[in-house]
Amino acid sequence: MNITFRWFGRDNDTVSLQDIKQIPGVKGIVWALHKLPPGEVWEEQAIKKEVDYIKSFGFHADVVESVNIHEAIKIGNSDRDRYIDNYKQTIKNLACHGVKVICYNFMPVFDWVRTNMREPLPDGSTALFYEKSVVENTDLKAMADDVLNSSDLTLPGWEPEKLSQLEGLLEEYKNITEEDLWNNLAYFLHEVLPVAESNGIKLAIHPDDPPYPVFGLPRIMKKEADLERMLTISDSPSNGLTFCSGALGANPDNDTVDIIKKFAEESPFLHVRNIKIHNNGDFIETSHLTRDGSINIRDIVRHLSEIDYDGYIRPDHGRHIWNEESRPGYGLFDRALGVMYLNGLWDAFNNGGKEQN
Ligand code: DNO
Numbered sequence: 001m002n003i004t005f006r007w008f009g010r011d012n013d014t015v016s017l018q019d020i021k022q023i024p025g026v027k028g029i030v031w032a033l034h035k036l037p038p039g040e041v042w043e044e045q046a047i048k049k050e051v052d053y054i055k056s057f058g059f060h061a062d063v064v065e066s067v068n069i070h071e072a073i074k075i076g077n078s079d080r081d082r083y084i085d086n087y088k089q090t091i092k093n094l095a096c097h098g099v100k101v102i103c104y105n106f107m108p109v110f111d112w113v114r115t116n117m118r119e120p121l122p123d124g125s126t127a128l129f130y131e132k133s134v135v136e137n138t139d140l141k142a143m144a145d146d147v148l149n150s151s152d153l154t155l156p157g158w159e160p161e162k163l164s165q166l167e168g169l170l171e172e173y174k175n176i177t178e179e180d181l182w183n184n185l186a187y188f189l190h191e192v193l194p195v196a197e198s199n200g201i202k203l204a205i206h207p208d209d210p211p212y213p214v215f216g217l218p219r220i221m222k223k224e225a226d227l228e229r230m231l232t233i234s235d236s237p238s239n240g241l242t243f244c245s246g247a248l249g250a251n252p253d254n255d256t257v258d259i260i261k262k263f264a265e266e267s268p269f270l271h272v273r274n275i276k277i278h279n280n281g282d283f284i285e286t287s288h289l290t291r292d293g294s295i296n297i298r299d300i301v302r303h304l305s306e307i308d309y310d311g312y313i314r315p316d317h318g319r320h321i322w323n324e325e326s327r328p329g330y331g332l333f334d335r336a337l338g339v340m341y342l343n344g345l346w347d348a349f350n351n352g353g354k355e356q357n
Pocket of ligand 1: 066103104105111112206271317
């Protein structure tokens, strides 16, 4: 188990690499060039600068999250080949600097969606919350205006430039079905996988979060059968998954322990976190502790230790605790507690802590 920690960059994060260095067991930083809009080539010099900085703290920089996919590729319009060429070049440039895994997603327009970034939990902390009825009753256009007009443009996963193009994008997606999205994903993968493979990089698709359609937009990585179908698109060793317990687990029909048992080998990268699902389907993110939520983190890690999983894993979103000011879900404190829970489970399951990482 190669524990990593997501970090948004020197001038883009409240957490520093000095801070992360003090969390026991973290070997690598999950990074990205967050300021580049999707579709642009990541130039070698910019990559080198970031990788060198990360390595100067003794971390590896093997995992990038994410190289986002331009909407033209997901929509499958006439611009897609240009953006696919850019993607190929980015893969090559990342390979030159030792990157091994690129996480990406294929969610139309929006990445992960929550309705409240700071919902109170009974313990006095706050956490990310998803209230189904709010999404169902949201007028997307009005919301986009609100977000654009507010000073808080840092909603993670919500690219401001996309919100300004929202109307046009929604129009383009109007006739895109799930099947179209599958075809466009296959087209993209058949193009980029040979480049990834010859450069020693694995592409790892992230499931939809939450794992159902939002705002009437199609989503295709929602459940076990989808992960299976995704893997049949190509048997290239570079065609992989990012397992995400919190994303998949938001649908109680998804048994995340079964899913990790089935797909650990094809998942070079894992996101592990817990959520508490309410009876009406709303969910709130909790501490990583198994008994605090609805996801059996303990049995997920038990399985990983049984197969001696040697891929990359990171704690995922944390609560906001001890008055920390941070990006929503990405503070230092609760994610550090998450790391220690993963460390503790791993050591306990690994022959009584025989393995010393
Ligand atoms: C949320 C993250 C996602 C993830 C992308 C991968 O915190 O897990 O935004 O980075 O979906 O492309």
